[in-house]
Amino acid sequence: MKVYAIFLILLFPVNSLANLEVDGEFHVGTNNNVSNAVSVQDIFSDQFTTANLRIGKLWVPEPGRSVLLRSHLGVQRFTDSDGLNRKSLGGSVTYIHRVGLGAYAPRFTVGAHADYRDYKVAARDGWLFRFSAGWQKRFIAELDGVITVAHERRTADMDKATPLFATAPKDVFNQTNNEITAALNYAVMIETTLALSYRYRQGEADSSTNPGSAYVPIAKGKALDGALCQSCERYVAYLVDVKSHSVSVNLNRSLGRDTSIGANFERRIAQIEGDITYTVNLFTLELIGRF
Amino acid sequence: MMKVRACLLVIGISLGSFPASAGDLAVYVTDAKGNPVKDAVIEVISPKVPIPADWDYSGLIDQQDKEFVDNVVALVAGSAVTFPNSDKIQHHVYSFSKNNAFELPLYSGTEAAPVIFGSPGIAIVGCNIHDWMLGYIYVGEGHLMAVTDGDGKALISELPEGTYTFKLWHERAKRKTQFSEHEVFIGAAGTTVYDLSINLGRERRIRRAPSGTQNSYH
Numbered sequence: 343m344k345v346y347a348i349f350l351i352l353l354f355p356v357n358s359l360a361n362l363e364v365d366g367e368f369h370v371g372t373n374n375n376v377s378n379a380v381s382v383q384d385i386f387s388d389q390f391t392t393a394n395l396r397i398g399k400l401w402v403p404e405p406g407r408s409v410l411l412r413s414h415l416g417v418q419r420f421t422d423s424d425g426l427n428r429k430s431l432g433g434s435v436t437y438i439h440r441v442g443l444g445a446y447a448p449r450f451t452v453g454a455h456a457d458y459r460d461y462k463v464a465a466r467d468g469w470l471f472r473f474s475a476g477w478q479k480r481f482i483a484e485l486d487g488v489i490t491v492a493h494e495r496r497t498a499d500m501d502k503a504t505p506l507f508a509t510a511p512k513d514v515f516n517q518t519n520n521e522i523t524a525a526l527n528y529a530v531m532i533e534t535t536l537a538l539s540y541r542y543r544q545g546e547a548d549s550s551t552n553p554g555s556a557y558v559p560i561a562k563g564k565a566l567d568g569a570l571c572q573s574c575e576r577y578v579a580y581l582v583d584v585k586s587h588s589v590s591v592n593l594n595r596s597l598g599r600d601t602s603i604g605a606n607f608e609r610r611i612a613q614i615e616g617d618i619t620y621t622v623n624l625f626t627l628e629l630i631g632r633f
Numbered sequence: 634m635m636k637v638r639a640c641l642l643v644i645g646i647s648l649g650s651f652p653a654s655a656g657d658l659a660v661y662v663t664d665a666k667g668n669p670v671k672d673a674v675i676e677v678i679s680p681k682v683p684i685p686a687d688w689d690y691s692g693l694i695d696q697q698d699k700e701f702v703d704n705v706v707a708l709v710a711g712s713a714v715t716f717p718n719s720d721k722i723q724h725h726v727y728s729f730s731k732n733n734a735f736e737l738p739l740y741s742g743t744e745a746a747p748v749i750f751g752s753p754g755i756a757i758v759g760c761n762i763h764d765w766m767l768g769y770i771y772v773g774e775g776h777l778m779a780v781t782d783g784d785g786k787a788l789i790s791e792l793p794e795g796t797y798t799f800k801l802w803h804e805r806a807k808r809k810t811q812f813s814e815h816e817v818f819i820g821a822a823g824t825t826v827y828d829l830s831i832n833l834g835r836e837r838r839i840r841r842a843p844s845g846t847q848n849s850y851h
Binding site: 594 | 727
């Protein structure tokens, strides 16, 4: 929370010509596999709502160079898996370097992002740190592309986790991931954009299963997981190494200068050790505003 | 499709304010569906009419709420244009346009010096921070120019009686009608109305509204 306080202080300097930026979004969506489960009997689909608000300031100390400092507030609620409900608070700093002049000049970004996530089930509580670097280029007025690489570290207090049995390693929610994302955004009409993106992610993820599952023995960590449903208090969350491929399609329509609605579909195929895979389909409707 | 509608207005008392044998040209521009087209520039190109000695060679494009206000202007070559910034943040105005390129790095208020547009042509103006900001400066050879308003009307006043050729420019006009030339006879008095229909292409500019993948615009 100290980090968050620092961000808040930095957002309000006495100075300046910094541009105050406030934006937010509201999502309703469905996730067909909230448990990241492999076996059909362990798969839970659920609906969720998400609200995010970001308040920030943009400084442009010299032409083509800018620094964006933001504070984040987020809430996510699931219909059934209410143990996954969370609140988050955090901040980020991003340096943007435009190489040249104008809208078609390529941009490089470097960012650091930290959010504290407070779940209803405390075992998942912790920080999410993300360090990213990106390249963005507008090719024509209607089309631009973005490539981003990121390193992500999620921390959790494993003392809050309940071990499956006394000697089992219970460190499930401390996770590290690296990813690369490539996206193309195309304005079909000035009001309507279509975005396609692909993400490759390598690192760790938690899955949940019933205690008798054959997958538990291969896990690096395992702990009881009561987050998924009323009747699955004895479910097990387990940590595995994962390589995943995600493809997403986003269709968005502007409602005004600074507001839009959209629909997003993402399909993620994650490969655990060997040929063991699970898939996740996410469908989201979004309302986005910049204030 | 074009049609000339001669319309002699009742002059009455106002006749006295016109020079001898002078009429007005009102061009109404519509798109293929008959909707008025705003921000089309009409310039009389022949015969050449001398620019009055007291002509005001200045122009202005303001910036408010991260947009250029009245973002299409028509000016005589040699005009000095100021770009005041009425936002509480900085803007960085530039143009790459041939012969009229300029850059006004990071400024606020009215501190930026005027820019002189010396060569006829179209100068496309942008902001290096807010990519969707877009302005057009039509730099004409003569002074007989006007920009259509919300009703699609451009009015050029006090043309001596005679036959004139004018051309049209609009940012979205398709090639056939972009810079198209038209001939019209202006009477000794009154307003000659000229209806002009043009085909508009799709709007090609950078979108301002955020999207799921582009919530930040920098």
